[in-house]
Amino acid sequence: MDITGTNASLGAPERDSLTMAVKEINAQGGINGHKIDLKIYDNESDETKSVMLAKKLISDDKVLAFVGTSVSGSSIAVAKIAEEAQVPMISAAGSIKIVTPIEQHKWIFKTPVADPTSTERLAVYMKDQNLKKVAWVSTNNAMGDGALKEFQKAAQKYNLEIVTTQKFEATDTDVTTQLTKVKAANPDMIISWSTPPVSGVVAKNYRDLGLKTPIFFNQGNGTQAFIKLAGDAAEGLNVVTTKIVVADQLPDNDVQKAVLLKYIDDYEKKNNYGPVSNFGGNGYDAITLIFDALKRAGDNPDRAKIRDELEKTTNFVGVTGIYNMSPTDHTGLTAKDLVLIKIANGKWQRIE
Numbered sequence: 001m002d003i004t005g006t007n008a009s010l011g012a013p014e015r016d017s018l019t020m021a022v023k024e025i026n027a028q029g030g031i032n033g034h035k036i037d038l039k040i041y042d043n044e045s046d047e048t049k050s051v052m053l054a055k056k057l058i059s060d061d062k063v064l065a066f067v068g069t070s071v072s073g074s075s076i077a078v079a080k081i082a083e084e085a086q087v088p089m090i091s092a093a094g095s096i097k098i099v100t101p102i103e104q105h106k107w108i109f110k111t112p113v114a115d116p117t118s119t120e121r122l123a124v125y126m127k128d129q130n131l132k133k134v135a136w137v138s139t140n141n142a143m144g145d146g147a148l149k150e151f152q153k154a155a156q157k158y159n160l161e162i163v164t165t166q167k168f169e170a171t172d173t174d175v176t177t178q179l180t181k182v183k184a185a186n187p188d189m190i191i192s193w194s195t196p197p198v199s200g201v202v203a204k205n206y207r208d209l210g211l212k213t214p215i216f217f218n219q220g221n222g223t224q225a226f227i228k229l230a231g232d233a234a235e236g237l238n239v240v241t242t243k244i245v246v247a248d249q250l251p252d253n254d255v256q257k258a259v260l261l262k263y264i265d266d267y268e269k270k271n272n273y274g275p276v277s278n279f280g281g282n283g284y285d286a287i288t289l290i291f292d293a294l295k296r297a298g299d300n301p302d303r304a305k306i307r308d309e310l311e312k313t314t315n316f317v318g319v320t321g322i323y324n325m326s327p328t329d330h331t332g333l334t335a336k337d338l339v340l341i342k343i344a345n346g347k348w349q350r351i352e
Contacts, residue, residue: 001092001283002070005045006170009196009225010070014092014283015040016273018067020266021287031294043069050074054081054089063087064294065306067286070279071195072098073142079108088293088307090286092279094118094220095146099330107307109330111285111320112278113219113337115150118240121335122191122216123154125240125352131188133163135213137178137202138193140167147193147218163187170198176205183209195220200229207233216240219338224275227343238342238351242320244281245348246341255317263319281319289323292316 001018002011022038030036039061043050050069057063058081065088069075072095079098082089083105091098091110099105099114126134136151138144148165155162163185166178179202182190190213192202199221206215215237217226222241227234243250247260263284267276293309294301313325313332321337340351 001040001042001068002045002074003040003042005043007045007070007195010092010220010279011042011045013273013277013280014067014070016271017267017280017284018287020271020273021284021291024266025291031291032299036291039063043074045071047074047077050078051081054078058082058085058087064301064303065089065290067092067283067290069093071141071143072146075110076142079105083107086307087303088290088310090289090310092282092286093143094218095142096150096331097142097146102328102330105330109289109310109325111282111289111318111323111331113242113321113333114331115147116153117331117333117335118219118338119147119151120154120157121240121338121340123151123158123160124335125216125340126160126189127158131214132159133161133185133187133189135164135166135182135185135187135190136162136193137166137168137175137182137190139170139195139198141170143195144193151191168194168198168202170194172198173201174205175202176209179205179209179211183211183213187213189213190215191218192216193218196223196226196229199226200231203230203233203237214238216340219278222341222348223277223279225277227346227348230343234343234346236343238340240338240340242278242281242337243339244276244278244319246339246350249350256319256322259317260319278320285318285320285323288318289313289316 041053072093075091075093094112096114168175217239219241222239250257296309297305316323321333323332325332
């Protein structure tokens with residue numbers, strides 16, 4: 001996981017969630033009488049090191065399965081290693097390219113909602129709100145490029161006009177130039193596909209330029225940390241995300257509510273890891289999906305059995321959503337697992 005470096009805000013909560021899940025399962029006696037031996041390595045947010053560590057996990061540690069990485073670029077690189085070695089891998093990153101084309105990714109799964117689902121969710125919202133023109137700003141990497149490609153498909157489907165596309169680096173500390181071009185394009189809505197810390201820069205520069213156009217961020221920003229990062233610019237910002245930060249606002253008949261509230265209590269109160277996030281939830285789901293597959297694989301599980309059982313996952317109620325995997329879908333989530341939220345008085349509030 002990306003525990004230190006640029007992507008530490010993703011990898012650190014994932015590490016904590018993995019640790020918490022293993023501690024919980026081992027306290028219950030493990031799986032089929034066997035304790036889980038968890039090995040965690042820090043790739044330092046570096047793609048080359050990610051590949052090196054994946055090889056180490058497979059050849060030296062001889063793991064049955066592994067979780068990683070935190071971001072799309074390194075996950076795509078590592079997926080090639082896992083596929084060649086035929087080791088089940090569950091990524092905590094967003095790009096659909098991590099698991100497609102499915103024929104070349106038989107051993108690869110992922111826990112976050114895929115780009116086609118989240119981008120179409122925003123396109124449908126625009127259609128319902130009678131908004132026609134959209135400006136797109138994103139990080140210049142696999143995550144941003146993949147999501148843009150999917151949103152372009154959704155825009156065409158719902159007759160939306162993308163008036164400008166702007167890119168910035170994940171390490172940028174100012175994106176005023178890109179947002180000035182967005183302002184000049186006069187869109188009805190802005191979509192920013194990025195993760196902290198640069199998403200906080202987008203929020204602040206958005207306010208500095210006096211932009212009033214509604215802006216939506218992707219699910220990597222549905223966290224209390226993003227509110228803190230955005231500071232005075234936070235009020236009124238919107239995010240398409242999973243249900244974790246509005247768990248207490250869900251109706252009691254939502255089957256995820258109890259799972260979410262338990263995870264939040266365990267993470268924040270019992271273990272004192274700090275505020276929950278989508279990232280930690282993605283990590284927790286990844287390893288608990290492996291636990292579930294191990295249980296079903298029997299007393300002598302091997303890599304192939306685990307892969308097969310992961311692909312058979314049905315109605316698995318996780319933190320991120322309800323997973324239904326299949327030979328044609330290695331993410332297993334739908335638009336029903338997403339909500340639209342906004343920041344109001346320093347707190348997350350559900351829009352729809």
